[in-house]
Amino acid sequence: MGRPRVVGRSIPSSTRRRVVPLEPVPVGRMRWVFALLCLGLFGLMGRMAWLQLFQAQALEARARSVQTQRTQPLGIRRPIVDRTGRIIALDEERYRLWLHPRYFNLPGDDPVLIRPPADVADRLAPLLSIPSTKILKQIGDRPSGIKLLEGLDPETAAAVRATGISGVDLESYLHRVYPQGELFANVVGFLNQERVPQAGLEQSRHDDLQRHELARSLRRGADGTPLPDNLDAGVFFGDDLRLQLTLDARLQALAAKALSAQVKKWNAKKGVAIVMDVTNGELLALASVPTYDPNRYWDFSSARFREWSVQDLYEPGSTFKPINLAIALQEGAIKANGQVYDNGMIKVGGWPINNHDRKVNGVIDFATVLQVSSNVGMVQAMRRLPADSYWDWLSRLRLDARPDTDLPGAIAGQLKSKEQFTKQPIEPATASFGQGFSLTPLKLVQLHALLANGGRLVSPHITRGLRAGNALASAGTRQGQQLLKPEVTRTVLAWMESVVEKGSGKGVRTPGYRIGGKTGTAQKALNGVYVPGALICSFVATLPIEDPRYVVLVVVDEPQGGNAYGSTVALPVAKSIIDGLLVIEKIPPSIAQSPG
Known part of the structure; x- marks a missing residue:
């Protein structure tokens, strides 16, 4: 037998590659491209110079404001004690309880689920020692911003926080307390709801009763790491002084x-x-x-x-x-x-x-x-x-x-x-x-x-x-x-x-x-x-x-x-x-x- 003959296939002319012959770029065009590149480079250099030389302080200040968290003083007042150290007046942390029904959600619920107010009221009632019906009456049909209680002690506030209920917020504030009641009212006086002294030593010794506090500025890096710079001297100093009376x-x-x-x-x-x-x-x-x-x-x-x-x-x-x-x-x-x-x-x-x-x-x-x-x-x-x-x-x-x-x-x-x-x-x-x-x-x-x-x-x-700690004069x-x-x-x-x-x-x-x-x-x-x-x-x-x-x-x-x-x-x-x-x-x- 003879060797088979291979019959070649013809390639269509439409699929054939077109070979474009290289031609030299015109010198004028190259010059224009080069000029545009140089102009852009000079523009970037000028912008950088402008930012570095003329806008540096403003940009740095803007960056610092974003990176820095500033904490204002709480306004804590010093305690007042009698001649034996018995507490007459002191500041305590108290809480306001706010409700936002449109966000009510219990731990374990689907994130998009909104619980009815009755479910939240039943959870809060035993912790606050008030009937759930009273809570529901105060909520009414309002969707948010309901101040349920004021003056919660830290223990009760911790119990409420532990429930993990969404839509229940606690706002902390300082409250002046007088453990001796009316016993020293005639000489010590009191603070009103805005913590403004109204009578007695609270008013006459107001400056002495203000605890040493400074506003704190904490700077953080890009990853949130605190940076120990730009801190004022004594910013973390807090005194424990008490005003001691001669009264027994x-x-x-x-x-x-x-x-x-x-x-x-x-x-x-x-x-x-x-x-x-x-x-x-x-x-x-x-x-x-x-x-x-x-x-x-x-x-x-x-x-x-x-x-x-x-x-x-x-x-x-x-x-x-x-x-x-x-x-x-x-x-x-x-x-x-x-x-x-x-x-x-x-x-x-x-x-x-x-x-x-x-x-x-x-x-x-x-x-x-x-x-x-x-x-x-x-x-x-x-x-x-x-x-x-x-x-x-x-x-x-x-x-x-x-x-x-x-x-x-x-x-x-x-x-x-x-x-x-x-x-x-x-x-x-x-x-x-x-x-x-x-x-x-x-x-x-x-x-x-x-x-x-x-x-x-x-x-x-x-x-x-004024005396520090438990020291008595x-x-x-x-x-x-x-x-x-x-x-x-x-x-x-x-x-x-x-x-x-x-x-x-x-x-x-x-x-x-x-x-x-x-x-x-x-x-x-x-x-x-x-x-x-x-x-x-x-x-x-x-x-x-x-x-x-x-x-x-x-x-x-x-x-x-x-x-x-x-x-x-x-x-x-x-x-x-x-x-x-x-x-x-x-x-x-x-x-x-x-x-x-």
Whole structure:
């Protein structure tokens, strides 16, 4: 057999490749292309130069704003504690609970499923201790932005967050809390809903109570990594300072309870009890009735927000008599063993002045003058002192000046002008038994401390300053301006002790302790006119007499009843306070010795 012949196939002309012969590019076209490329390159270089040289700062700032997260201060306030470290005021984190029904979804649900409000209400009701029907009523048919509750504590908020319900949001905020309730409201004050201080130390010490905080700027890289640069010095510093008071919560509670009971018993308008350390001016208690709860301040009249013991004036009456006798002794107008004649009534400038009981006491010494609270005896004693010298002393005691104190709102007393005081004989006569001028209870405490601490005028105060952590400041040291001779004050204190032993202060006697005191029952003046039947009853005590350390003052305004006196209204409160003070301060019994 022969070899098969291969028959070749013909290729269609339409599928044949066309060979284009190469031709040289025109020189003009190459030049145009090259020129365009060079122009674009120069444009890019110019744009880069513009960004680097002229836009660099603006672009860098824009980048920083995108990369940096700035956190503003929370505005945390420092706590307030008493002298033993007991919390009086602090900031707590609270939460608002918001509901958004259009996003309701429970864990495990399909992401696009929208749960009915009833399902969410059933989950929240046991956690919030409110009926689910009440939750549903508050939701109504609103799709979003429903504030269900405010003031949730962190524990409840954590329980709500743990449910993982979509459409339930928690908004945190700071809330000022006063654990002692109304006990310190009169001096501490409160913050309103906008955290603006409204009264007391919260307002007067606002700057001191602001915790050190700075806005934080945290820069992150492209992957979210924090970059430790551009941080201000001290940005992560946070202090733990607390404002420490001189007040003692135990004594404050005791004083408030006794005072409240007596004000209620006598249907009085108001009352105040003050305990002061005479060596350094620290107040251990400052209780006022009526008061208010700073945690619910909106439930009370705004008239209760002011501390009347430092903001209201009154005529001290017989409680000022020891101060007057000390002035007369200091000036040598009377002698420690001197006497006066009390015939029960005396006329001064045509005005009759009587003893409160209209009794004739005859020739009596100055201890007896205090014991029987003789108005006539005081007029006889103080008229031996020239009126101008008397007025100078009242001014020297800063009777008409604002007390040097950290108590907010303290005001000055009122004293007649020197010309009026010296030209009208009735003025020094009425001033001798504590009328015709006015002061605050705080000022009277300061003046009795002057007698108790050997003649030094100390500044009453209620704060010891800021302390870190759990550290507590110790009591202040002895201080004050020397105004009276120590022997003068010792003599007057002995006379005050006789009031407790033999006079109207017997009710405050405590076995084993030497206590001095003075009762007061003064007419109440309003706009320069005495109000018929309106009285202010008071009692002041100093203890222990052999080494005076504390002054206790109780003032009750307008008690009702025919037997309302300093000895029946104010003295029982002072007795309760003194009994507690002896225990709290561990004051040992006095050494038995006869009054000097």
